[in-house]
Amino acid sequence: MRPAHALIDLSALRHNYRLAKSLTGCRALAVVKANAYGHGAVECAAALGEEADGFAVSAIEEALVLRAAGHRQPIVLLEGWFEPAELELICQHDLWPVIHHHGQVADLRVANLRQPLNAWLKLDSGMHRTGFSVAEYPQVWRELQASGKVASLTKITHFARADEPETGRTEQQLETFMQATAGLEGPCSLSNSAGVLAWPSAYGDWVRPGIMLYGSSPFGFAQEQAAQLRPVMQLDSRVIAVHDIAAGEPIGYGSRFVTQRPSRIGVVAMGYADGYPRHAPDGTPVLVDGQRTCISGRVSMDMLTVDLTDLPASGLGSHVRLWGEGLDAGEVAQCAGTISYQLFCNLNRVPRHYRG
Numbered sequence: 001m002r003p004a005h006a007l008i009d010l011s012a013l014r015h016n017y018r019l020a021k022s023l024t025g026c027r028a029l030a031v032v033k034a035n036a037y038g039h040g041a042v043e044c045a046a047a048l049g050e051e052a053d054g055f056a057v058s059a060i061e062e063a064l065v066l067r068a069a070g071h072r073q074p075i076v077l078l079e080g081w082f083e084p085a086e087l088e089l090i091c092q093h094d095l096w097p098v099i100h101h102h103g104q105v106a107d108l109r110v111a112n113l114r115q116p117l118n119a120w121l122k123l124d125s126g127m128h129r130t131g132f133s134v135a136e137y138p139q140v141w142r143e144l145q146a147s148g149k150v151a152s153l154t155k156i157t158h159f160a161r162a163d164e165p166e167t168g169r170t171e172q173q174l175e176t177f178m179q180a181t182a183g184l185e186g187p188c189s190l191s192n193s194a195g196v197l198a199w200p201s202a203y204g205d206w207v208r209p210g211i212m213l214y215g216s217s218p219f220g221f222a223q224e225q226a227a228q229l230r231p232v233m234q235l236d237s238r239v240i241a242v243h244d245i246a247a248g249e250p251i252g253y254g255s256r257f258v259t260q261r262p263s264r265i266g267v268v269a270m271g272y273a274d275g276y277p278r279h280a281p282d283g284t285p286v287l288v289d290g291q292r293t294c295i296s297g298r299v300s301m302d303m304l305t306v307d308l309t310d311l312p313a314s315g316l317g318s319h320v321r322l323w324g325e326g327l328d329a330g331e332v333a334q335c336a337g338t339i340s341y342q343l344f345c346n347l348n349r350v351p352r353h354y355r356g
Contacts, residue, residue, distance in 0.1 A: 003238040004269045004350045007324070008039050010047035011356030012215055012230035017048055019228055020196050020209040027053040029076055029189075031210035033062055038275075038344040039214055039233055040352055042069050047356070056208055060086050060095065067093045076120060079130075080104055087111050098122050098156060100130040105140060108149045116151035119144065120189070123180050125173040127160040134180040141184050154206065155181050155188040162194035162202075163218045170195075174202055194218040197225040216329050216340040233344060234324030235276075239288065241267040242308065242315050251305055252297030257282045263296075264308040268320045271302040275347040276322060277336040280304075284335040287321040289314045 020028050030052045031037075036044040045055060045066055054074035057063050059082070063075045080097040081087060084107040090097055091114045099105060100122035108117075121141055124131030132140050144150050157177050161169040177190065187205035193212035195202045197219075211218050214233065217226035245251065245263045259265075266288065272278035276299055284295040286306050291314070297305040308314050323329040329340040336343075 001351075002269050003236075003240070004274055005236060006347060006350050006352045007234040007236060008043065008352055008354045009230070009232050009234070009356050010043070010354055012232045013039075013044055013047055013213060014051070014356075015230050016213050016215055016232070017052065017209065019225075020193075020207060020212060023225060024191070024196055024200075024203045024207050026203050026205060026207050029054045029056040029074075029206055029208045030213060031056045031208055032066070033058040033078065033210075034345050037211065037214050037341060038347040040354070041065060043352075043354055044213075045069065045071055047354075054096075054206075056210075060089060063095050064089070064093065074118070081107070084111065087113060090117065091115055094118075096120060096154075099140075099144070100132070102140075105143065108144070108147060111149065113149060116149055118152045118154075119150045120154040120156045123155065123157040123177060125157040125176040125180070126169065127158055127173075129158070131157065134176055137180045138184060141181075153186050155184060155186060157190055159190065159192060159195055159199075159202070162192060162199055163220070165198055170199060170202070174199075192218075197223060211341055214344060216344075220330075220334070231324050231329065233329070233347075235270075235322040235347070235350070236324070237268050237270045237320045237322065239266040239306075239308075239314070239316055239318040239320060240269050240303075243267075253300055254298055257297040257305075259296075261309070264311075264315075265296060266306045266308045266314070266318070266320075268304050268306055269302065270304055270320070270322055271300050273301045273348065274350045275343070276304065277333075277338060277343065277346075279338075280332070280336040284332060285327060287327050289318050290321075290326065292327075 032041040035041045056076045077097040096118045098120040122131035123137050161167050189206035190202045190204045191207045193210050196207050215229045215231035243265050245259050247261050249259050251257045270276050278299045293307050296307045323332045333340045
């Protein structure tokens with residue numbers, strides 16, 4: 001078989017979840033939306049097992065996969081529901097929806113529910129994506145509490161710049177949240193991964209570790225707590241061809257890279273159809289047999305090319321690591337002008353193998 005594959009280290013996943021718990025002392029929702037950021041939601045949820053306090057997904061179809069796999073913990077629907085008909089399934093499977101707009105409140109007013117919902121009510125504290133405004137939030141909260149349609153209400157908001165501590169924006173959002181929810185009883189949830197790692201004042205009752213579960217830092221700088229994370233995904237392949245190229249020769253589509261010296265160029269079974277970023281520039285790091293080198297030439301659908309000139313012991317069949325242990329996905333993402341979240345979520349075609 002083609003040698004490109006992703007190795008998912010489930011023991012590292014558990015380590016990262018336990019780190020979130022140990023830092024905060026709170027209940028933690030393992031965020032497994034988008035197929036666990038490309039790592040495999042069913043497998044990751046199974047690895048966490050009963051240790052997980054709950055899970056968070058984007059929508060009901062992701063939640064039903066976890067219920068079918070036997071997970072009975074709370075599952076929060078971060079986008080709530082999209083059609084009123086979903087409320088029957090939400091009740092049937094005891095899912096916890098986030099309510100974030102007036103249309104959902106209107107759906108609840110007329111719904112004939114088999115039992116009240118454990119709902120989360122979203123405040124727009126400054127990200128301006130989803131959630132109720134500061135002015136309307138207390139009124140909506142009281143309406144839902146009086147409706148008989150909710151068994152519990154958890155207050156939730158989301159930070160826009162918790163990964164940029166120097167901006168002051170998170171402090172502003174925290175202050176907004178405290179003002180909007182003053183006097184409203186019940187648990188709250190504020191912190192994503194960056195909040196877990198850097199904002200002890202924002203832990204609340206539930207935290208929502210996402211990217212940190214998969215061993216990638218949300219920060220663009222070294223951070224003490226993030227340094228304790230362990231990478232979960234190793235994206236690997238092998239060299240499938242080697243060519244000796246004279247100086248001054250172009251390599252790959254568009255002739256973007258031209259050799260500046262006589263070069264040994266390795267061809268790797270990995271391309272943008274696998275999810276590797278097509279826009280990764282020349283110089284993006286890779287490891288060949290554990291030694292650092294770089295991409296030389298444009299990434300194509302099934303292959304990319306790397307410089308082996310200074311690695312004389314490497315050649316046909318050599319092991320190639322695109323990211324993972326020894327090569328931080330965040331560094332690769334930064335070179336490609338993106339973030340590790342996108343690298344993981346875009347992973348396609350390559351088989352996933354699991355250990356631990």
